[in-house]
Amino acid sequence: MSLTTVDASGGLTRDNLHFLLGALHAETGLDPAGAQLIKFTNNAVFRLRTAPVVVRVAGSTAARDRVPLVVRVARWLRDHDYPAVRLLSGLDQPLRLHGQMITLWEDVPEVGPRPxxxxxxxxxxxxxxxxxPPAGLPRWxxxxxxxxxxxxPEDLGAADHAFLLRECDEVEEQLAGLRFALPPGVxxxxxxLGNVIAGPRGPVLCDFDGTGVGPREWDLAPVAVGRLRLDYATDDHALLAEHYGVDVTAWExxxxxxxxxxxxxxxxVLPILRSNPAIRLQWEHRMRTFRARDLTTRWQPYR
Structure with missing residues (x-):
């Protein structure tokens, strides 16, 4: 038995994504011919060939719910001249097309060394x-x-679904008992590092789906976990800890x-597990080792 939820708007199959690009053309005049799909996990992200524009389509109900917040955060960062990706100007964003939420961004050419x-x-x-911080910024x-x-989920087995729900309960209980050392804030x-782009004027930050008010330790955790779990060639955690001034792995x-x-x-990736079959093997590998409490086996990035 597997659990499959049918999205009334059609979901994000590749056919539906190309349909949405056509609808975007009709709405904005932006030509999708030759558009390059550069990411398809919790969002689908295209780089247009005919204009310096990146198209971002929210990939799930959770992602769609966050899009208005993403727009507010992007505008707040722009107002503070913070080095981040910029929304495409001249449009009322986000765009709502055929039940989907779409944002358009200025393309940042990746130049220079990797951040x-x-x-x-x-x-x-x-x-x-x-x-x-912008009004209405949610708590973590x-x-x-x-x-x-x-x-x-798409094609998630019932046993895996039950296990992940139990994990949610246990992790939530553990989080409630934490005493964070750093002051909270935005x-x-x-x-x-996947959310840092090597722009022509220096590194810029992108992807504000998770932005909110919470413990600063959480912003230091992804790179630390990446060093321990992902099969990366470099140790970016050591540099992050040195230059930020905090080693989150030393915190209890x-x-x-x-x-x-x-x-x-x-x-x-659960909401697009069937729609993007290229990620299936890596997801199964992650799920199998996570469920076994295997903390040493390496994972690969979703491609």
Whole structure:
């Protein structure tokens, strides 16, 4: 038995994505011919060939719910001249087309060396010092997003579904008992190197789906977990800890944040598990090792 939730708007199959690009053309005049799909996990992201524009389509109900927040955060960062991706100007965003939520962004050419942990530390220190966060910025509620994804899985076995729900309960209980050492404030929410672009004027931050008010330790956790779990060639965590000034792995609550981060890495693609079959083998590998409490086997990034 497997659990499949049918999205009334049609879901994000590749056929539906191309249909949406056609609808976007009719709405904005942007030509989708030759558009390159550069990411298809919890969001589908295209780079247009005919204009310096990136198209971002929310990939689940949870992602769609966050899009208005993403727009507000992007405008707040622009107003503070913070180095981040910029919304395409001249349009009322987000766009709502055929039940989907779409945002359009200025393309940032990737030039120069790959950003490292030191570059991310600089971006995070600056973000954590910004004044006056946008109105309505939510409190950090990481399990809400995970549970939303578990409510709309594609081809998830019942036993795996039950296990992940139990994980949510256990992790939520552990989080409630943590005493964070750093002062809370605005956090990016998914601060790893995949969300840093080597722009022509220096590294810029992207992907604000998880931005909110919460513990700063959470912004330091993804790179630390990446060093321990993902098969990366470099140790960006050491540079992040040195340049930010905090080694989150030395904090007693880090094992709970690691468990939460890995739970999110397992569940992030559940709403498109059938729609994007290329990720299936890697997801099964992650699920199998996570369920076995195997903390040493390496994972690969979703492709």
């Amino acid at each position: 490292d942990g030191a570059a991310l530390a600089v971006l995070l220190r600056r973000l954590h010092r910004l004044p006056g 509620r990481p399990m809400r997003e995970v549970r939303q994804r578990l409510a709309e 956090i990016h929410g998914d601060a790893f 609550g880090f094992p709970v944040l690691r468990r939460l981060r890995e739970l999110k890495l397992v569940t992030s």
